[in-house]
Amino acid sequence: MQKKTLPLIIICVIFLGLFLNAQQNDNKILKHVEPPFWWVGMKNTQLQLLVHGDKISDYKIEISYPGVEVISTNKAENPNYIFLNLKISENTKPGMFRVSFIKGSKKMEYQYSLKPRVKRENQGQGVDGSDVIYLITPDRFANGDTSNDSTDDTIEKVDRKNHDGRHGGDIKGILDHFDYIKEYGVTTLWLNPFQENDQPAYSYHGYGISDFYKTDSRFGTNEDFKTLVDKSHQNGMKVIMDQVFNHCGAGHWWMNDLPSKDWLNQWESYTSTNFATIIASDPYASRSDYDLLTKGWFDKNLPDLNLENKYMETYMIQNSIWWVEYAGLDGIRMDTYPYPDQNAMSNWMQALTNEYPGFYMVAETWASRTSYLSYWNNENTNRNGYTSYVNSVSDYPLYFAILESFGKEGDIYKLYETLAEDFVYGNAYNNKVFNGNHDQGRIFGILGENVEKLKLSMVFTLTTRGIPQLYYGDEILMKKDKPDGQLREDFPGGWEGDTRNAFTASGRTDKENEVFNYVKTILNWRKNAKSIHQGKLTHYKPDHNVYVYFRHTDNENTMVIINNSDKNIQTFDLTRYYESFKGYSKGIDIITGNNYETLDTIAIGKNTALILDLKK
Incomplete structure (x- = not known):
């Protein structure tokens, strides 16, 4: 046998x-x-x-x-x-x-x-006014795994001496310093893109994606990113992913073998976008200007994707959904939102909302004025018949007002004036409010390295209407300006051999600890402040560079007083604001812990803010 x-x-x-x-x-x-x-x-x-x-x-x-x-x-x-x-x-x-x-x-x-679809605890819980977003540029935060600083499958190698080069920060570095982030008091992480950027140079920032489904090996793996999301959820925190629909990197695998000529927006010779985002909402815009905005390239190394091609549109929408489902994301920040085809972006918004009702999606919308920013945050159809379906926008008009108000000889009336135009939005309370990000010079440097003015900008950002976002390192007085690779500087202590470790109190200067603890106090109080999370905003026209506003619900009331002047006020009369604190007789300043037994007059120092938790 x-x-x-x-x-x-x-x-x-x-x-x-x-x-x-x-x-x-x-x-x-x-x-x-x-x-x-x-x-x-x-x-x-x-x-x-x-x-x-x-x-x-x-x-x-x-x-x-x-x-x-x-x-x-x-x-x-x-x-x-x-x-x-x-x-x-x-x-x-x-x-x-x-x-x-x-x-x-x-x-x-x-x-x-x-x-099978996996239900994770707290998955897809959404981002709202109860949250504070912390933006991290992964390459510059902390180097947790030196073995992936340079990898065989990517071209650019580590060069920390080059401010435009790769410095070695990675996802493990963020995980290693998760306790610092948690202690600080933010509730939501937003990472600049971590997908593969296989470019010969200037690849650290993440916006030249060469594989939309793969984490850059110098940052880690897809599983590493998922671990970060899971750890955030386990600690009651959320994660927003930075996504890019407008362009890819010149090193993307399909660039050597495009599916079709119209896969990209192609020109006879290199043609840059005009970067004039107001054209997207301009009712009188010429077709040539509009085409240049939406079809011109950001850079020779950033080919412009043609979302008018329906296969490309579907590809990008599915990629977005894939990451939400795979990692259990809580939100998406969409880069360069006004640049791609508007109809495709509207379809993306509807597809995400259909699959994940209430999902948070914030559009990067560089607009200096509320009037044309409102084109994207509008619950109704615009006059040209277009509906964007965007539920959150980056509030650049308010950002520029912050710089103007707290800058040298600034008048805080600019903040009041900007907020007074909120009637143009669909829902201004969903706007992402910020005093710094990866595209702007450091707020501390812009404000002339004035600690008091920096604090005032933090108070306003964290207590006005909207969803606040802070940039890593501003809490320890990073101050550099453009070029981009310089302002996105390394967090001290994130690299072996650093002369100091600013992740610890002992590694920070007295001034750095002063600001860190100041913002930390507000952030950790804010976690339970329903007046800030859900409250309406009532504000009063500033007088003598002093701005007073209230965030209030039926049961809670917070009064914010920002003295943006160089004069101490010994007896600031509160009678004018009685209509907003009627029924409340005292308050506690959440920053200092000082009790105020009456609300008749109050003393407030120059360039100082009070956040009064009002009591009956």
């Missing part, structure tokens, strides 16, 4: 080996299938697979898996691409299914994974 079956087994093994080897060789034709996997139970049952391989359009495609239906197989202009449109029914079971590629007698198979 053994003598008869042994040769048969050997023959079968040899045949199977040859078969698998033939399949392996054939599968080398396939270069990319994206998204790399998907989930069952999504509200949108449609899935577009981008399939890239040598003359892949010559192949017939078959799928046999219960609940998965091939709707269409669409060939691209380039025969190396197919866009495979699938329908995944509601009752489809998770598992692996085979995608068969058939050409005559040749057949190759690709295993595609459908995963």
Whole structure:
């Protein structure tokens, strides 16, 4: 018996080996299938697979898996691409299914994974007025893993001496200093893009993405990012991902083999965008100006994606959803929002909202005036028939008002005047309010290294209407200005061998600790201040450079007094504000802990703010 079956087994093994080897060789034709996997139970049952391989359009495609239906197989202009449109029914079971590629007698198979949706604790909880966002440039925060400073699969190597180079910060560095972030009191993390940026130079910032589905190996892995999200959720915190639809990096894998000529916005020669975002909402804009805004390139190394191409639009929308589902994101910050095709961005907003109702999405919208910023934050259809569906915008008009108000000889009336125009917005309480970010000079330096003015800007940012966002390092008096690589400086103590460690109180100067503790006090009080989270804003026209406003609900009331002048006020009369604190007779300054037993008059020092938690 053994003598008869042994040769048969050997023959079968040899045949199977040859078969698998033939399949392996054939599968080398396939270069990319994206998204790399998907989930069952999504509200949108449609899935577009981008399939890239040598003359892949010559192949017939078959799928046999219960609940998965091939709707269409669409060939691209380039025969190396197919866009495979699938329908995944509601009752489809998770598992692996085979995608068969058939050409005559040749057949190759690709295993595609459908995963079960996982409910994580606090996943998708949304970001709102109860939160404070902390923006981190990962390459410049902390180097937790020196072994990935330079990697074999990326071109640019670490060079910490070059302010435009890669310095080695990574996701593990953020995880290693998570306790510092938690102690500080912020509730939400926003990282500048961490996806792969395989560029010869200037790749640290993350906005030249070369693989939309992969974490840059110099930052870590997809699993490392997911670990950061999970740890944030376990600590009652949230995570916002920075995404980019307007452009990719010149090192993206498809740049050597585009699906079609219109995959990018291409010109006869390099043509830059005009960067005039007001054109997007200008009712009198010329077509040539509009095309230059939306189709011009940001840089020679940042090819402009053409979202008017429906395959590209679907690709980017699915990528966004993929990261939300994979990592359990709580929000998205969309880079350069006014630049891509408006209709595609509107479709993205609707797709995300449909899949994740209440999901937080903030648009980067550089606009100096509320009038044209409101084009994007408008609950109604604009006069041109366009509805953006954006639920949060970056409040640049208020940012510029902060700089003007607290700058040299500044008048705080500018803040009052800017907020008075909130009637143009759909919901101004969802605006992201900030006094610094990765694109602007450090607030401390801009304000002439004046600690008192910096504190006033922090008080206003953290107590006015909207969702506050702070930039890493401003709490320890980082002060550098442009160029970008300089203002995005390394956090002291994040690198082995640093002369000091500003993540610890002993590693900070007295002034740095003064500011850190000042902001920390406000942040940790703010976590439970429902008057700030949910309260309406009532403010009073500033007099003598003193601004008074209230954040109030039916049960809580907070009074903020900002003396932006260089004069001490020994007896500041509160009678004028009685209508806003009627029913309240005393208050506690949450910054100093001082009790105020009456609300008739109050003393307030020059360039000083009071945050009074009013009591009955």
